[in-house]
Amino acid sequence: MRLHDTAGNRLYLNAGERAAFLAAARRQGARDRTLCETLHWTGCRASELLEITPARVDLSGGTITIRSLKKRRDAAGAPCRSRRIMSIR
Helix, strand or coil, rough: CCCEEECCECCCCCHHHHHHHHHHHHHHHHHHHHHHHHHHCCCCCCHHHHHCCHHHHEECCCCEEEEEECCCCCCCCCCHHHHHHHHCC
């Protein structure tokens, strides 16, 4: 996994930046908070997040199926912890 792009810019957030991102997300309305938390917990791309439909969310199983646009296939994430599922409901 590369940590920097060819220009030397970091590709990922560090732990402090992730914590700040989640803290800012928690101050948002339900829709934006859910979008930000889904980005954080799944690591999906924004374009993949926008492709999630209700049919891809399994509340009883606690999973979200994300279509990987880069690999052109579906990937079911690990079961979500209950507080993440609650924000989807």
